[in-house]
Amino acid sequence: MGSCLTVGPNEALVVSGGCCGSDIKTYVVGGWSWAWWLISDAQRLSLEIMTLQPRCEDVETAEGVAITVTGVAQVKVMTEQDLLAVACEQFLGKSVTEIKGVLLQTLEGHLRSILGTLTVEQIYQDRDQFAKLVRDVAAPDVGRMGIEILSFTIKDVYDKLDYLSSLGKTQIAAVQRDADIGVAEAERDAGIREAECKKEMMDVKFKADTKMADSKRELELQKASFNQEVNARKAEAQLAYELQAAKEQQKIRLEEIEIQVVQRKKEITIEEKEIDRTDKELIATVKRPAEAEAYKMQQLAEGEKLKKVLIAQAEAEKIKKVGEAEASSIEAVGKAEAEKMRLKAEAYEQYGDAAKTALVLEALPKIASKVAAPLARTNEIVILSGEGSRVTGELNRLLAELPVSVNALTGVDLSKIPLLQKVTGSA
DSSP states (O other): OEEEEEOOTTEEEEEEOOGGGOOOEEEEESSEEEEETTTOEEEEEEOSOEEEOOEEEEEEOTTSOEEEEEEEEEEEEOOSHHHHHHHHHHHTTOOHHHHHHHHHHHHHHHHHHHHTTSOHHHHHHOHHHHHHHHHHHHHHHHHTTTEEEEEEEEEEEEOSSOHHHHHHHHHHHHHHHHHHHHHHHHHHHHHHHHHHHHHHHHHHHHHHHHHHHHHHHHHHHHHHHHHHHHHHHHHHHHHHHHHHHHHHHHHHHHHHHHHHHHHHHHHHHHHHHHHHHHHHHHIIIIIHHHHHHHHHHHHHHHHHHHHHHHHHHHHHHHHHHHHHHHHHHHHHHHHHHHHHHHHHHHHTGGGHHHHHHHHHHHHHHHHHHHHHHHHHTOSOOOOOOSOHHHHHHHHHHHHHHHHHHHHHHHSOOGGGSHHHHHHHHHO
8 A cells, every 4th residue: 555645846756665675766846656655765855946145254365365255146956857866865854954054065165265266356346257256166066966056146245454445445546546637637638629629610600601601692592593483383373273263164164054955955855745745635635526526527427428328219219119110001001002003003004114103203202201200200319329421321321222112112123213313323
C-alpha cells in the first residue's frame, strides 16, 4: 500500500526507495508521485527565490584602504533534472535559513577576494562592473551546488576613515577650480565672442536690411504684378461670368420656349380631343338621330311605295282578270259574228276578196269598241316600268299582233292590204 503525493510549482518533491531494494530517486516539480508506505521516503525542497545580503566589513582594497561593502543577491534552486539532483544532495533536509547561510558565506568569500584586487575608485565609481565581476566569479561555485544567481547588485560602499568623503572633497575642489577657470575663460571668450557677434550682427543686420529692402521692392513688384494679374483674371472672370450668364439666360429662354411648345402641343392635343369629343357628341346627338330619322322616313317611303305597288298590282290583276273575261266574251261574240260573217261570206262569195275586205274593215271599229269598252271604265293604268322605251315596245307589239288577231278571227290577212302595210310597218 502507499499514497499519492502532490507538490506545487514552487517546490520539488523527491521520492527515494521502493520495492525490492530499489535505489531510484524520483524528482517531481509541480506534479504528483506515488510513495510506498514504510519503504519509500518523500522529502520536499523549496524552489522559491531567496534574497541574500552579503556584507564585508573593513576589507582592505588593493591600495590598503579598509571599506565596507553591502550587496543584494537573488538566488534560487535550478529545476533542470541533473542540477536539481545536485541541489537535493547538497540541501535536502535543510531549512531555507540554513541554505541561505551556506550561500551567503560563499558570496561573502568571493566578495572579499574581489575587493582585495580593486581600488576604491574602481569600486565606488563603477559599481555595476564590480557587481558583474562578483556575479561572474561566484556563479560557477554556487552553480555546482545547483543554485542559480539571478541578480547581484552593490547596495552600499563606505569607510570609517572618511576616505571616500575626502576623495569627494578633492574632487569637489578640483571641480570648483576647473569651474572658476572655466568661468574666467568663458567670460573672456564670451567678451570676444560678444564683439564678434556684434560685428556679425551688424553685418547680418546690414545684409538683412539690404535683403529686406530688396525683398520689399520685389514684394511691391510682385504685388503690382499680382494685382495686374488679379485684375486681368477678375476681368476675364467677369466676362466669363457675363458670357456664362448670357448662355444660361439663352438656355433658360430655350427651355421656356420648349416648355411653351410642349404646353401648346398639349393644348393642341386637348383641343383635338375636344374636337373629337364634340364630333362624337354631334354624331351621337345629331347625326345618329338624323340618320335614324332618315332611315325611318326611307323605310316609311319604301313601305308606302310598296303599298302603292301592291295596290297597283292588285288593280292591274283585277283589270287583267276583268279584261280577260270580257275578252273571252268578246271572243265568243266575235266567233259568233265571224261564223255569221263566214256564212255571209259564203253567201257572198261571189263578191270576191274586195267585198270580204270591205266587210272586215267595216266590222273592225265595232270590234275595237267592244275590246276597249272595259278600259273606258278604268281611271288609272300603272305600268310597272321606269323605261319609256318599254312602253313604246309594248304598243308596237300590240299593233304588230293586231293583223294576226284579225286574221285569226276573220281569215283576212290585213298585212296584204297596202294601206295597212304602211301603218304596221311604221309601227
